[in-house]
Amino acid sequence: MKLQQLRAFVKVLESGSFSEAALELGISQSTLSYTIGELERELGIKLFERGRFGAVATDAGRAIESHVRTMLRFENAIFQEASLAKASIEGYLRVATFRSVASQILPSIMAAFKRQFPDLVLELIEMECGRDALKQALDRGHCDVAVSQVSEDELDIEDNTLHWELMRESYVAILPKSQAAKLEATTAALRAAYPEQARAEQADYAISWRQLTDYAPIMHGGHNCGELIQARLERALVTVPAIQLVRDDFTSMELSAQGLGVSVMPRLASYPLHDGVIRVDIVEPLRRVIEVLLLPSSLKIPAARLLLNALKQRFPESSLPTFNVRQPVKVEPLTNNEAVSYRRFIN
Amino acid sequence: MKLQQLRAFVKVLESGSFSEAALELGISQSTLSYTIGELERELGIKLFERGRFGAVATDAGRAIESHVRTMLRFENAIFQEASLAKASIEGYLRVATFRSVASQILPSIMAAFKRQFPDLVLELIEMECGRDALKQALDRGHCDVAVSQVSEDELDIEDNTLHWELMRESYVAILPKSQAAKLEATTAALRAAYPEQARAEQADYAISWRQLTDYAPIMHGGHNCGELIQARLERALVTVPAIQLVRDDFTSMELSAQGLGVSVMPRLASYPLHDGVIRVDIVEPLRRVIEVLLLPSSLKIPAARLLLNALKQRFPESSLPTFNVRQPVKVEPLTNNEAVSYRRFIN
DNA sequence: CGGCATCTATCGAACTTTTGGATAGATAGT
DNA sequence: ACTATCTATCCAAAAGTTCGATAGATGCCG
Numbered sequence: 001m002k003l004q005q006l007r008a009f010v011k012v013l014e015s016g017s018f019s020e021a022a023l024e025l026g027i028s029q030s031t032l033s034y035t036i037g038e039l040e041r042e043l044g045i046k047l048f049e050r051g052r053f054g055a056v057a058t059d060a061g062r063a064i065e066s067h068v069r070t071m072l073r074f075e076n077a078i079f080q081e082a083s084l085a086k087a088s089i090e091g092y093l094r095v096a097t098f099r100s101v102a103s104q105i106l107p108s109i110m111a112a113f114k115r116q117f118p119d120l121v122l123e124l125i126e127m128e129c130g131r132d133a134l135k136q137a138l139d140r141g142h143c144d145v146a147v148s149q150v151s152e153d154e155l156d157i158e159d160n161t162l163h164w165e166l167m168r169e170s171y172v173a174i175l176p177k178s179q180a181a182k183l184e185a186t187t188a189a190l191r192a193a194y195p196e197q198a199r200a201e202q203a204d205y206a207i208s209w210r211q212l213t214d215y216a217p218i219m220h221g222g223h224n225c226g227e228l229i230q231a232r233l234e235r236a237l238v239t240v241p242a243i244q245l246v247r248d249d250f251t252s253m254e255l256s257a258q259g260l261g262v263s264v265m266p267r268l269a270s271y272p273l274h275d276g277v278i279r280v281d282i283v284e285p286l287r288r289v290i291e292v293l294l295l296p297s298s299l300k301i302p303a304a305r306l307l308l309n310a311l312k313q314r315f316p317e318s319s320l321p322t323f324n325v326r327q328p329v330k331v332e333p334l335t336n337n338e339a340v341s342y343r344r345f346i347n
Numbered sequence: 348m349k350l351q352q353l354r355a356f357v358k359v360l361e362s363g364s365f366s367e368a369a370l371e372l373g374i375s376q377s378t379l380s381y382t383i384g385e386l387e388r389e390l391g392i393k394l395f396e397r398g399r400f401g402a403v404a405t406d407a408g409r410a411i412e413s414h415v416r417t418m419l420r421f422e423n424a425i426f427q428e429a430s431l432a433k434a435s436i437e438g439y440l441r442v443a444t445f446r447s448v449a450s451q452i453l454p455s456i457m458a459a460f461k462r463q464f465p466d467l468v469l470e471l472i473e474m475e476c477g478r479d480a481l482k483q484a485l486d487r488g489h490c491d492v493a494v495s496q497v498s499e500d501e502l503d504i505e506d507n508t509l510h511w512e513l514m515r516e517s518y519v520a521i522l523p524k525s526q527a528a529k530l531e532a533t534t535a536a537l538r539a540a541y542p543e544q545a546r547a548e549q550a551d552y553a554i555s556w557r558q559l560t561d562y563a564p565i566m567h568g569g570h571n572c573g574e575l576i577q578a579r580l581e582r583a584l585v586t587v588p589a590i591q592l593v594r595d596d597f598t599s600m601e602l603s604a605q606g607l608g609v610s611v612m613p614r615l616a617s618y619p620l621h622d623g624v625i626r627v628d629i630v631e632p633l634r635r636v637i638e639v640l641l642l643p644s645s646l647k648i649p650a651a652r653l654l655l656n657a658l659k660q661r662f663p664e665s666s667l668p669t670f671n672v673r674q675p676v677k678v679e680p681l682t683n684n685e686a687v688s689y690r691r692f693i694n
Numbered sequence: 695c696g697g698c699a700t701c702t703a704t705c706g707a708a709c710t711t712t713t714g715g716a717t718a719g720a721t722a723g724t
Numbered sequence: 725a726c727t728a729t730c731t732a733t734c735c736a737a738a739a740g741t742t743c744g745a746t747a748g749a750t751g752c753c754g
Contacts, residue, residue, distance in 0.1 A: 364729095364730075364731095365730075365731060366729085366730070366731080376730095376731075376732095377731090377732080377733080377734095379731095380731060380732060380733085381732090381733090384732080397730075397731055397732090398730070398731085399728095399729065399730055399731095400729095400730080401729090401730070401731095402730090402731085
């Protein structure tokens with residue numbers, strides 16, 4: 001078996017066609033055909049179903065996918081260790097996450113990370129936001145680290161995937177200043193009814209989901225989970241008014257300031273606050289937990305440990321520990337010779 | 348990077364010399380030198396310190412060892428998946444354990460396992476009995492599965508190594524029938540003093556460690572942890588009489604029957620009981636836990652799952668779950684195309 | 695139904711890499 | 725200083741890989 005065959009295998013898997021994979025690999029189609037053919041011959045199984053449509057993996061092909069990717073992951077880890085020994089870090093790191101984190105949270109962190117380790121190629125893979133999809137991406141070896149969203153009541157994980165909470169985010173409502181007086185009247189009563197809302201970061205006003213439905217919702221396309229909020233609004237009221245989608249935080253605050261509706265956005269995104277609006281806590285707050293996921297074996301990848309450390313620095317409150325950059329596995333001077341000489345076979 | 352280089356790397360690591368490794372690999376010394384040289388050139392680091400003595404890994408060499416072995420482990424997993432698709436299972440499985448388990452417990456299981464999967468090469472690696480040593484063997488990739496011993500109060504494991512209790516073994520004393528009457532007199536009192544001893548598998552007699560030291564201990568060379576028992580005996584009495592070492596269970600019972608001393612052996616080993624002896628519970632029993640250890644990633648190796656299932660069958664009381672032989676990771680028809688088309692780079 | 699477009703497989707020659715024997719260099723022990 | 729035991733290098737032969745050309749297979753569409 002050869003690594004080149006495995007690299008070709010993955011490329012075909014991803015591009016779904018020999019010809020295109022060959023193009024991307026910069027080799028001829030005949031070479032690629034020969035390469036995959038050799039691998040299949042050695043394994044004694046067919047890896048791809050070929051046809052007019054291109055190439056699609058057989059059951060057996062899918063069965064080995066994650067193993068192949070694991071091997072390539074560790075090839076990368078070896079390059080990273082080697083570059084570490086030369087006091088730099090080369091290689092790549094693939095981070096999978098969903099749209100809002102990919103667009104709002106990671107860019108600044110990864111840019112800083114990139115500045116610190118310029119020779120590392122960072123790859124951000126955008127996927128659906130469900131934890132299951134991201135966990136599968138890890139299992140299949142599509143990425144090294146994943147950042148997913150999970151609701152507060154589903155934090156546990158049944159298998160041995162590692163996961164740490166990065167932050168817990170609550171959404172706030174943004175309403176025009178003109179509504180301040182009206183809200184002032186109800187805020188005290190609401191606070192009393194929902195005491196758990198009392199926290200350091202408390203806003204001057206509070207509102208209930210029921211009240212919120214008096215306004216036209218302005219959804220933020222960037223970092224809220226549209227369905228989550230929409231579902232919650234629908235629970236409070238039968239029909240939800242037509243929703244406007246906006247891309248920029250300040251734009252949506254501007255719309256709110258103009259009295260065009262209520263913006264719902266993660267608390268963090270509401271700083272700095274637009275002059276014409278007020279920040280309003282939503283009682284029975286809807287919160288989501290942003291968590292990092294990775295396979296235990298990914299901890300062996302130096303760049304992954306570095307990224308986790310960077311995340312810990314950015315989110316000091318998170319449950320992340322800090323990792324040693326240098327081999328976390330202690331290598332004792334026990335010579336392999338000893339282990340080997342004791343070896344015997346059962347035949 | 349090429350797998351052949353990695354295989355050569357491991358062989359040099361294990362044999363401690365280029366010449367011998369070349370011999371074992373069946374290639375010439377010059378070829379091996381060139382192979383390792385190429386790898387070093389590509390990584391840009393020196394992997395071995397060479398000299399009159401042979402070759403010994405540098406820090407960098409040791410740093411990549413576990414990654415290299417992981418890659419080879421998964422290469423093996425790929426072959427196993429491929430053979431599974433052909434309704435057999437080829438490849439190898441390396442099990443590390445310590446002497447008594449290697450000689451007394453595993454052979455029958457592994458022989459049966461071997462009969463079931465004749466094309467699988469089983470490798471039994473014998474090491475020291477400490478859990479730490481075996482865990483390190485796993486971490487460094489010297490084996491796929493480890494079976495270790497641990498005392499009852501150290502069951503927890505801090506990192507994410509998987510571990511399941513196979514069996515909990517208590518030792519019994521074997522004494523000549525002539526001692527029955529004498530023991531009968533004290534057994535009831537001892538049972539009352541140590542009620543936790545009352546169990547289904549209870550023997551007809553009980554004895555304390557203090558009383559045990561009246562007899563010459565006959566140690567069983569095969570499956571007790573000599574030091575463990577000796578230390579316990581010494582705690583009960585200042586000096587322990589000279590110890591006789593015996594290899595066969597029935598032989599040591601024979602010695603006890605002849606009134607030559609007391610045998611101490613794991614309960615399981617005392618079946619069937621020799622006619623001339625009695626089985627005696629030791630109060631404040633000394634127990635050891637035999638557990639299976641493996642890395643989470645080893646669960647991906649089909650043969651490892653098969654072996655765990657075989658162990659579960661042999662030890663139905665153990666905490667082991669039963670694994671699916673076929674890919675434990677569900678592979679959904681989500682095409683990689685989708686994931687890839689979303690991909691973008693941060694540069 | 696048949697031509698067309700779009701795949702992959704195969705062939706043979708050019709090219710690249712790998713291999714092994716011979717030899718040189720390095721080093722520790724005697 | 726000699727010897728034994730390592731690894732590195734050189735070079736020619738062997739082996740493996742690559743590519744363009746071409747053939748074969750298959751679904752699409754008029």
